[in-house]
Amino acid sequence: MVVASPSPIRQEKVRALGVPVVDLSQKSGGRAAELMVRACEEFGFFKVINHGLPVEVVAGMEAEAVGFFTLPPEEKQRAGPPSPLGYGSRSIGFNGDTGEVEYLLLPANRSAISQRANAICSSNPDKFSCVVGEYVEAVRGLACDILEMLGGGLRLPDRSTFASLAGGADSDSLLRLNYYPPCGNDKDTEEGKDSHCRSSGGDAAVVGFGEHTDPQVVTLLRSNDAPGLQVLFPPDASDGGGGGGGVWVPVPPDPSAFFIIVGDVLQAMTNGRLLSARHRAVVSAAKARLSTVYFAAPPLQARIAPLPEMVATRRPCLYKAFTWGEYKKAMYTLRLGHNRLDLFRKNPDEEQEDWVPRTPHD
Ligand SMILES: C=C1C[C@]23C[C@@]1(O)CC[C@H]2[C@@]12CC[C@H](O)[C@@](C)(C(=O)O1)[C@H]2[C@@H]3C(=O)O
Numbered sequence: 001m002v003v004a005s006p007s008p009i010r011q012e013k014v015r016a017l018g019v020p021v022v023d024l025s026q027k028s029g030g031r032a033a034e035l036m037v038r039a040c041e042e043f044g045f046f047k048v049i050n051h052g053l054p055v056e057v058v059a060g061m062e063a064e065a066v067g068f069f070t071l072p073p074e075e076k077q078r079a080g081p082p083s084p085l086g087y088g089s090r091s092i093g094f095n096g097d098t099g100e101v102e103y104l105l106l107p108a109n110r111s112a113i114s115q116r117a118n119a120i121c122s123s124n125p126d127k128f129s130c131v132v133g134e135y136v137e138a139v140r141g142l143a144c145d146i147l148e149m150l151g152g153g154l155r156l157p158d159r160s161t162f163a164s165l166a167g168g169a170d171s172d173s174l175l176r177l178n179y180y181p182p183c184g185n186d187k188d189t190e191e192g193k194d195s196h197c198r199s200s201g202g203d204a205a206v207v208g209f210g211e212h213t214d215p216q217v218v219t220l221l222r223s224n225d226a227p228g229l230q231v232l233f234p235p236d237a238s239d240g241g242g243g244g245g246g247v248w249v250p251v252p253p254d255p256s257a258f259f260i261i262v263g264d265v266l267q268a269m270t271n272g273r274l275l276s277a278r279h280r281a282v283v284s285a286a287k288a289r290l291s292t293v294y295f296a297a298p299p300l301q302a303r304i305a306p307l308p309e310m311v312a313t314r315r316p317c318l319y320k321a322f323t324w325g326e327y328k329k330a331m332y333t334l335r336l337g338h339n340r341l342d343l344f345r346k347n348p349d350e351e352q353e354d355w356v357p358r359t360p361h362d
């Protein structure tokens with residue numbers, strides 16, 4: 001059998017830096033919202049603790065995911081191939097991207113989940129629908145709280161602008177379960193002999209999920225206690241701008257927290273004030289990583305454009321208007337790592353000024 005060599009990632013420019021943390025038990029007074037906005041302006045990324053999702057809802061979701069990924073390969077194939085929804089292994093999207101990952105991509109709503117439950121979990125489809133349905137509803141509530149806080153922190157005239165966009169029943173939100181098998185570097189085991197990681201040699205990490213930004217409004221990512229997520233901190237954030245293209249920051253896993261990632265839609269609506277964060281997952285640990293990722297998205301027909309209050313004389317409108325359906329169509333023509341928002345830039349060659357709030361003179 002010929003096994004393709006997984007692509008190693010060069011390890012330079014990877015540095016341990018603290019990630020911003022927002023404690024949701026301290027919501028009152030607006031301080032948490034201000035911290036969120038600052039984290040999204042600087043990194044497009046933060047972690048929330050004390051988020052209030054019941055532990056049994058989160059544990060139930062993880063147990064269903066483990067149950068699915070540990071099924072025999074032929075059973076998992078019943079939920080594939082990805083269209084893009086469904087079960088996939090190694091191949092991501094339709095344009096040749098690959099990684100050491102298995103995944104299940106589902107629409108994040110109860111009825112669509114129960115329609116697919118039989119193919120995913122034939123032993124107990126009702127339990128799968130119930131547990132996963134409960135999880136997506138709880139996490140949608142958390143997404144709306146966070147988006148509402150961001151709207152408040154940005155002082156929007158309607159603080160619910162983002163939450164209403166992504167929190168409705170007709171939203172195109174998705175749930176993705178990613179499973180990164182362990183490296184199995186143990187030469188004495190059968191698994192170790194076939195290891196997909198040994199072939200890369202040295203300490204180089206292997207790509208689980210290649211670098212990209214998430215296209216939607218915001219992403220809520222939770223994982224088990226295996227590491228792997230890395231976020232690209234822009235040059236200003238990492239070293240005062242002197243280091244070139246930023247630095248990859250490994251994010252220590254925290255199963256009790258959620259990691260929040262700004263998506264392209266939020267970057268466009270805030271006219272570049274909030275940054276959609278480039279991130280990736282690497283496979284280097286001996287332990288399997290399991291991530292449960294909720295992408296809060298607008299309805300397909302929703303019109304996305306920079307909000308008028310985010311545009312000023314010194315901060316001209318950067319993006320053309322588009323519908324979420326148009327954005328999705330464009331993104332499926334591109335590779336994972338491409339900068340999709342560039343397709344919708346008004347003046348792609350224009351230098352961008354740092355964001356300055358609207359002044360009375362504007
Ligand atoms: C290569 C691709 C996979 C992806 C669609 C795309 O053409 C470019 C964006 C990719 C991404 C990244 C974040 C999410 O995991 C995802 C579901 C999404 O909305 O955009 C995936 C897409 C996918 O796997 O279908």
Ligand SMILES: O=C(O)CCC(=O)C(=O)O
Pocket residue numbers: 176178209214221223228229279280281291293
């Ligand atoms: O698994 C991870 O930690 C990252 C996954 C991810 O970025 C994605 O599914 O879009």
Ligand SMILES: [Fe+2]
Pocket residue numbers: 212213214279
């Ligand atoms: Fe992602």
